[in-house]
Amino acid sequence: MTDFEPKIVAFLCNWCSYRGADLAGTSRIKCAANVRAIRVMCSGRVEPAFILRAFELGADGVLVLGCHPGDCHYAEGNYKALRRMTLLKRALAQLGIEEDRFRLDWVSASEGDRFSHIVNEMTEKVRELGPYKPREEARVAQA
Amino acid sequence: MPKLKVALYWAASCGGCEIATLAIGERILQLAEAADIVFWPVAIDAKYKDVEEMEDGSIDACLFNGAVRNSENEHMARLLRQKSKILIAYGSCAYEGCIPGLANFFNARAILECAFLETASTDNGGKTLPQPKFNVPEGELDLPVLYDTVKTLAQVVDVDYSVPGCPPEESATWMALEALISGKLPPRGAVIAPPATAVCNDCPRIKNEKKVRAFHRTYEIVPDPDKCLLEQGLLCCGVGTRGGCGALCPRAGMPCTGCYGPVEGVRDQGSHLLSAWASIIDSNDPDEIKNILDGIVDPAGSAYRYSLPASMINRARVKP
Numbered sequence: 097m098t099d100f101e102p103k104i105v106a107f108l109c110n111w112c113s114y115r116g117a118d119l120a121g122t123s124r125i126k127c128a129a130n131v132r133a134i135r136v137m138c139s140g141r142v143e144p145a146f147i148l149r150a151f152e153l154g155a156d157g158v159l160v161l162g163c164h165p166g167d168c169h170y171a172e173g174n175y176k177a178l179r180r181m182t183l184l185k186r187a188l189a190q191l192g193i194e195e196d197r198f199r200l201d202w203v204s205a206s207e208g209d210r211f212s213h214i215v216n217e218m219t220e221k222v223r224e225l226g227p228y229k230p231r232e233e234a235r236v237a238q239a
Numbered sequence: 240m241p242k243l244k245v246a247l248y249w250a251a252s253c254g255g256c257e258i259a260t261l262a263i264g265e266r267i268l269q270l271a272e273a274a275d276i277v278f279w280p281v282a283i284d285a286k287y288k289d290v291e292e293m294e295d296g297s298i299d300a301c302l303f304n305g306a307v308r309n310s311e312n313e314h315m316a317r318l319l320r321q322k323s324k325i326l327i328a329y330g331s332c333a334y335e336g337c338i339p340g341l342a343n344f345f346n347a348r349a350i351l352e353c354a355f356l357e358t359a360s361t362d363n364g365g366k367t368l369p370q371p372k373f374n375v376p377e378g379e380l381d382l383p384v385l386y387d388t389v390k391t392l393a394q395v396v397d398v399d400y401s402v403p404g405c406p407p408e409e410s411a412t413w414m415a416l417e418a419l420i421s422g423k424l425p426p427r428g429a430v431i432a433p434p435a436t437a438v439c440n441d442c443p444r445i446k447n448e449k450k451v452r453a454f455h456r457t458y459e460i461v462p463d464p465d466k467c468l469l470e471q472g473l474l475c476c477g478v479g480t481r482g483g484c485g486a487l488c489p490r491a492g493m494p495c496t497g498c499y500g501p502v503e504g505v506r507d508q509g510s511h512l513l514s515a516w517a518s519i520i521d522s523n524d525p526d527e528i529k530n531i532l533d534g535i536v537d538p539a540g541s542a543y544r545y546s547l548p549a550s551m552i553n554r555a556r557v558k559p
């Protein structure tokens with residue numbers, strides 16, 4: 097298990113979090129290389145189906161980052177994301193997907209360090225959980 | 240024109256689809272004129288071995304209802320695929336897994352133990368569970384093996400068309416049968432149902448801006464007879480469900496539970512419902528949002544009531 101490198105899909109909002117990630121890069125802040133970034137216009141654009149699809153296609157963890165509450169470029173998008181992801185998290189738990197595989201958080205354009213901190217923390221937590229196996233069949237109970 | 244050969248079969252289903260077939264009323268005579276029914280366990284006395292002996296492709300069309308959750312279902316799905324030119328997943332169980340598909344929150348062992356050991360009304364001193372093979376003096380008996388994962392028909396064999404509904408309304412049933420009789424078939428892969436967008440579009444209730452501060456279960460409130468049920472905090476699935484039923488449930492005062500499956504172009508109905516329900520919460524405060532969401536006691540079960548096996552995360556990951 098030691099050589100397991102988690103694949104984490106991160107949806108980053110264009111106006112804050114993607115720029116925060118950029119800043120982490122230009123400031124040469126060390127950051128786990130496990131994240132595949134997908135830029136979206138707003139965290140409110142992220143449909144729960146995107147997250148399920150990422151898991152279905154083999155992501156071990158999914159991260160959604162948006163502007164801090166009150167700072168969304170479209171005023172309300174991150175609040176919608178907050179509501180949706182709170183409910184989605186509960187549904188994921190019912191489906192047996194561990195809590196640490198999915199995270200919604202806020203990163204502003206000036207928070208390169210915060211971006212790297214979240215990415216590193218999530219990577220370590222998912223590394224501990226091990227690979228997510230999509231479409232894993234439970235063991236056949238009847239021999 | 241020679242008569243069509245039609246087969247009907249039920250796998251993991253409740254029997255409702257069988258009755259739904261008859262809801263076409265006197266048009267059954269039109270069907271009888273155009274088609275011979277060569278296999279229909281609920282109504283005619285043809286055996287599995289009769290089907291096995293048929294030539295491959297000799298059945299013109301098979302309406303297959305029910306999901307695939309045991310070895311017998313799977314055998315019949317493969318057999319009827321082989322024998323039929325057109326295979327139709329008829330009804331929500333065959334199309335998306337439906338209520339039997341909720342078994343995907345568990346596994347076979349948990350289900351058998353619940354049914355045969357744990358229920359209060361069960362007296363099973365010997366703790367006997369169904370065995371796939373059992374020896375009696377007369378020889379070996381076998382029972383179908385229950386699978387851990389309920390599958391849709393299309394997850395097991397190629398399916399030509401699907402008819403949605405739990406059970407399908409007669410409008411959809413007749414569309415499928417009429418297409419077969421007339422030979423005017425839609426493009427392969429189509430979902431056969433009256434053209435529609437979402438159930439909301441057919442729903443006569445008055446719609447306003449949706450802002451909800453509490454969710455309720457149906458027994459907890461008496462809803463206003465004219466207003467949108469979702470706006471009253473009832474978990475209506477109309478927002479994310481294919482129309483075509485005529486919005487029967489909200490017309491009768493019950494929230495739509497989603498039986499017609501996702502709207503055209505959507506694959507995962509449940510995640511869209513979760514998204515829609517959560518979006519209308521009238522709060523920006525994380526703790527208050529959590530409190531309001533406590534009113535949705537079974538998020539995944541409510542959103543994926545009919546579609547868990549067909550969804551992107553098709554089953555819960557449970558301990559073996």
Ligand code: SF4
Nearest residue numbers: 439442467468475477
């Ligand atoms: S009651 Fe249901 S189906 Fe009717 S408009 Fe409201 S959400 Fe849509």
Ligand code: SF4
Nearest residue numbers: 484488495496498499
């Ligand atoms: S209103 Fe919803 S649950 Fe009722 S029949 Fe129509 S699709 Fe099915």
Ligand code: FES
Nearest residue numbers: 109138162163168
């Ligand atoms: S623009 Fe950043 S969350 Fe909406």
